[in-house]
Amino acid sequence: xxxxxxxxxxxxxxxxxxxxxxxxxxxxxxxxxxxxxxxxxxxxxxxxxxxxxxxxxxxxxxxxxxxxxxxxxxxxxxxxxxxxxxxxxxxxxxxxxxxxxxxxxxxxxxxxxxxxxxxxxxxxxxxxxxxxxxxxxxx
Numbered sequence: 277x278x279x280x281x282x283x284x285x286x287x288x289x290x291x292x293x294x295x296x297x298x299x300x301x302x303x304x305x306x307x308x309x310x311x312x313x314x315x316x317x318x319x320x321x322x323x324x325x326x327x328x329x330x331x332x333x334x335x336x337x338x339x340x341x342x343x344x345x346x347x348x349x350x351x352x353x354x355x356x357x358x359x360x361x362x363x364x365x366x367x368x369x370x371x372x373x374x375x376x377x378x379x380x381x382x383x384x385x386x387x388x389x390x391x392x393x394x395x396x397x398x399x400x401x402x403x404x405x406x407x408x409x410x411x412x413x414x415x
Contacts, residue, residue, distance in 0.1 A: 277296060277297070277298045277299070278296070278297040278298075278299070278353075278356070278357060279294070279295070279296060279297075280295045280296070280297045280344070280356045280357070280359075280360050281293070281294070281295030281342070281360075282295075282377070283295065284360050285360060285363050285364050285370065286364065287370065288363065288370060288373070288374055289374050289377060289378060290377075291381075292340065293335075293339050293340060293341065293342060294340065294341050294342070295341075295342045295343075295344065296341065296342070296343050296344070297343075297344045297345070297346065297353070297356055298343065298345050298346075299345075299346055299347070299348055299350075299353055300345055300346070300347055300348070301347070301348060302347065303328065303330060303345065303346065303347035303350075306330040306345055307320075307330075313332050313343075316334075317334045317335075318332040318333065318334045318341070318343060319332060319333050319334070319336075320332055321333060326352070328346060328347065328350050328352070329344055329345065329346055329350075329352065330344075330345040330346075331343065331344055331345070332345075344356070354407065354410065354411075355403060355406075355407060357410065358403070358406040358407050358409065358410030358411075359399075359402060359403055359406045361406070361410060362402065362405065362406030362409050362410065363402065363406070369402055369405070369406075372398065373395075373398060373399075373402060376394070376395060376398050377395065380394040380395060
């Protein structure tokens with residue numbers, strides 16, 4: 277289980293939403309726990325646009341938690357961890373990302389899709405640098 281997202285990066289401005297990434301042995305069995313997750317206040321969202329992920333939200337319109345489940349070996353596991361660790365240790369990347377997020381949050385206060393879309397270009401750039409950095413560190 278990993279803490280990911282902006283709240284996992286010390287010093288990063290973030291919405292008060294905690295992103296959690298459990299890594300599981302068999303992603304195809306996760307639906308068996310949907311009722312248990314509902315009882316804990318989480319809404320099952322299936323893949324929610326990302327193949328191989330199982331996604332849950334807590335808090336409705338005032339979300340407090342996101343759970344992103346992946347099966348062992350899924351490439352997005354390393355992508356999330358690389359992004360977190362890279363931004364944590366590269367102040368310029370953190371400053372650029374924080375500045376963009378703050379600008380977009382003001383501009384798209386009530387439009388979460390436009391906010392996410394606005395971040396996507398910089399996130400892709402950071403993802404590329406982060407993965408190369410992360411793989412170099414772990415090899």
